[in-house]
Amino acid sequence: MSNKNETKGSKRPYTLKARARKQEAVHERITLAAVHLHGTLGPARTTMKAIAEQAGVRRATIYNHFPSEYELLDACSSHWFGENPPPDPSGWARIDDPDTRVRQGLAEMYDYYNRGRYMLEKVLRDAAIVPAMEEIRQNKWLPMIESIIGILAKEQNNPEKDKRVRASLRVALDFFTWRTLIESGLSNEEAAELAAGWVRAE
Secondary structure (H helix, E strand, C coil): CHHHHHHHHHHHHHHHHHHHHHHHHHHHHHHHHHHHHHHHCCHHHCCHHHHHHHHCCCHHHHHHHCCCHHHHHHHHHHHHHHHCCCCCCHHHHCCCCHHHHHHHHHHHHHHHHHHCHHHHHHHHHHCCCCHHHHHHHHHHHHHHHHHHHHHHCCCCCCHHHHHHHHHHHHHHCCHHHHHHHHHCCCCHHHHHHHHHHHHHHC
């Protein structure tokens, strides 16, 4: 009798683990479905119904895993950035010449914009009309850009010049500035050189 009870009891941890793995798999399917739709349609045009169909779940299941729109968008952005990390700016900080530092930083960021364009242009566009997306932009994207600006604008001894350089860098690092330059017929390298010239002129 005792052996029979022990056997029954020993199955419970495995049952719980299997259930947890199943829940994790569903969670990932929903996240991947949302990432796919955000990259093709944009967050503003992505409905819960479309995510449910893409993931093969019911809409109620999505809300069980992601009670709020912010939580779903946050999971999507974390997954996408994990798969598509931005350039590491720590190497730029070791470049002493400010012109070279800015040109290198912009060139790498513009290459990143080019590689991630299919997602970035839709997400950043829709942030203006999707409050949860705007919150994520404020919490994740803008702090990253400001950190990059801090590295590229370092060692400005004149406060007025520092202010102008940082303002120029905010324009140069704006995704839609890059898109405008590319759509004007410039290559990534030419766009980075031109934008670095704006900063250098300050």
